[in-house]
Amino acid sequence: MNHRRRTRILATLGPATDAPGVLDALLHAGVDVVRLNFSHGDPASQKARAQAVREAAARVGTEIGILADLPGPKIRIERFAEGRVQLRAGERFDLVASDDAGPGTVHQVGVSYLGLPDDLNAGDVLLLDDGLMQLRVESIEAPRIVTTVLNDGALSDRKGLNRLGGGLSLGALTEHDRALIKVAAELDVDFIAVSFCRNAADMEEARALARAAGSDAALVSKIERAEAIENLGEIIDASDVVMVARGDLGVEIGDAELPGLQKKIIRESLARDRVVITATQMLQSMVESPIPTRAEVLDVANAVIDGTDAVMLSAETAAGNFPLRAVEAMARICLGAERQFNQDTNFEQAQRNLQRADQAIAMAAMFLTEHIGVRAIVAMTESGGTARFLSRFRSNAPIYAFSRHPGARRRMRLMRDVFAFDYDSRGQTPRDAARGSIQQLVEAGMLACGDRVVFTSGEHMETHGATNTLRLLRVGDEGRAEGLGEL
Ligand SMILES: Nc1ncnc2c1ncn2[C@@H]1O[C@H](COP(=O)(O)OP(=O)(O)OP(=O)(O)O)[C@@H](O)[C@H]1O
Ligand SMILES: CC(=O)C(=O)O
Ligand SMILES: [K+]
Numbered sequence: 041m042n043h044r045r046r047t048r049i050l051a052t053l054g055p056a057t058d059a060p061g062v063l064d065a066l067l068h069a070g071v072d073v074v075r076l077n078f079s080h081g082d083p084a085s086q087k088a089r090a091q092a093v094r095e096a097a098a099r100v101g102t103e104i105g106i107l108a109d110l111p112g113p114k115i116r117i118e119r120f121a122e123g124r125v126q127l128r129a130g131e132r133f134d135l136v137a138s139d140d141a142g143p144g145t146v147h148q149v150g151v152s153y154l155g156l157p158d159d160l161n162a163g164d165v166l167l168l169d170d171g172l173m174q175l176r177v178e179s180i181e182a183p184r185i186v187t188t189v190l191n192d193g194a195l196s197d198r199k200g201l202n203r204l205g206g207g208l209s210l211g212a213l214t215e216h217d218r219a220l221i222k223v224a225a226e227l228d229v230d231f232i233a234v235s236f237c238r239n240a241a242d243m244e245e246a247r248a249l250a251r252a253a254g255s256d257a258a259l260v261s262k263i264e265r266a267e268a269i270e271n272l273g274e275i276i277d278a279s280d281v282v283m284v285a286r287g288d289l290g291v292e293i294g295d296a297e298l299p300g301l302q303k304k305i306i307r308e309s310l311a312r313d314r315v316v317i318t319a320t321q322m323l324q325s326m327v328e329s330p331i332p333t334r335a336e337v338l339d340v341a342n343a344v345i346d347g348t349d350a351v352m353l354s355a356e357t358a359a360g361n362f363p364l365r366a367v368e369a370m371a372r373i374c375l376g377a378e379r380q381f382n383q384d385t386n387f388e389q390a391q392r393n394l395q396r397a398d399q400a401i402a403m404a405a406m407f408l409t410e411h412i413g414v415r416a417i418v419a420m421t422e423s424g425g426t427a428r429f430l431s432r433f434r435s436n437a438p439i440y441a442f443s444r445h446p447g448a449r450r451r452m453r454l455m456r457d458v459f460a461f462d463y464d465s466r467g468q469t470p471r472d473a474a475r476g477s478i479q480q481l482v483e484a485g486m487l488a489c490g491d492r493v494v495f496t497s498g499e500h501m502e503t504h505g506a507t508n509t510l511r512l513l514r515v516g517d518e519g520r521a522e523g524l525g526e527l
């Protein structure tokens with residue numbers, strides 16, 4: 041049986057994915073979850089993209105997760121008359137914090153935050169577009185901020201702006217974010233990402249707003265400011281999913297700290313049973329080029345080796361010239377890294393004082409998987425919770441998770457090692473469910489006669505968090521599941 045890719049691919053949608061046929065091609069190439077960046081475009085365009093994704097998924101015959109990424113308190117420049125300008129080191133360039141700044145030119149551009157001149161001092165260095173363009177503040181002549189360009193480069197519409205060393209961003213959930221959580225709920229997205237969250241309270245507030253709006257989306261904390269690093273443990277515990285948002289994090293903390301922080305955030309997220317995404321500039325050169333640099337190949341592979349669940353593409357798919365090639369490169373590099381680096385299931389770091397039966401069963405299942413050698417783990421799950429506990433161990437056996445809830449299956453699309461299937465086990469005994477699900481896997485060519493399987497389920501199939509049973513089975517003739525007597 042061929043190795044199937046285990047690491048998940050998250051792709052941002054934008055103008056480049058709106059062209060006819062692109063979305064279908066990206067899904068065929070292996071995108072698991074798409075990201076709607078609510079920083080760009082109005083609710084109508086987000087709705088049109090969500091609709092297009094669902095139609096493409098139906099055509100391709102797959103179930104795709106949708107993530108809504110809230111803007112947060114990020115400061116941005118406004119638009120240019122021509123969409124973009126080319127700036128040269130040493131030239132003067134002004135930022136104008138005024139509603140009537142007019143369209144930008146090579147000499148100046150507007151900024152969205154009118155209080156900016158009050159927050160800056162001469163000598164401050166401003167980083168734009170995740171640090172690709174740098175400006176030094178020379179003087180403040182409110183509403184005008186006079187700067188000198190520090191490097192040659194292009195600047196385009198609505199790029200983010202921050203001070204080197206951070207300290208410009210405000211509270212996490214803006215009024216605009218609160219309104220957009222309702223939009224996300226109306227679009228029935230599967231994940232809602234909170235930009236610049238500071239602590240657990242920010243995540244709890246976002247979760248409460250989402251639930252009040254009728255959304256059952258998983259909550260994603262974006263780790264991208266200094267305070268989030270200080271409060272990392274409580275933020276992870278208050279999240280379903282954690283994102284290493286390297287763009288803003290690198291600006292706020294300095295790029296030299298990124299490698300260590302990426303590894304720490306991934307390790308902590310897995311230890312606390314949370315799903316983790318590594319994001320930003322993973323294949324950045326592919327915005328302009330059809331092949332990644334060697335450094336980018338190594339970066340993606342290293343994130344896989346660090347243990348990330350998912351890797352994310354931003355401008356590469358949203359606004360790049362080669363969205364399909366970027367997804368293909370991502371898929372290829374993830375597969376290669378998974379093939380070459382055998383995962384060592386690490387029980388040393390596993391929690392010892394377990395609070396829940398499903399967590400305990402998951403740990404026992406993974407221990408058996410490692411020590412007796414099985415082809416796969418088959419899990420009956422309502423919400424996807426059992427699959428999440430199982431997949432935190434990074435075993436070599438795939439996890440086939442069966443749920444009757446489409447939302448749960450789409451949320452599982454972000455979990456490494458997990459493959460979700462539709463199965464309605466209501467009214468069935470655990471024995472029937474084992475037989476039915478294993479039969480389905482045999483028919484799909486994922487299991488064969490003689491394979492050993494670890495099977496987990498609850499006694500009552502329809503309750504959340506009720507997994508309390510573990511069986512060792514062997515696939516018998518005609519795909520029947522038989523109890524495993526001898527090891
Ligand atoms: N929906 C979109 N419409 C237009 N351009 C987009 C869209 N999504 C992304 N882009 C372009 O791709 C670039 C990178 O995408 P990305 O989603 O990382 O945005 P970002 O502006 O860096 O914001 P954030 O920090 O909120 O993620 C953007 O700066 C923008 O130029
Ligand atoms: C994804 C994101 O917001 C960042 O990297 O900053
Ligand atoms: K955003």
Ligand SMILES: [Mg+2]
Nearest residue numbers: 264285287288
């Ligand atoms: Mg960011």
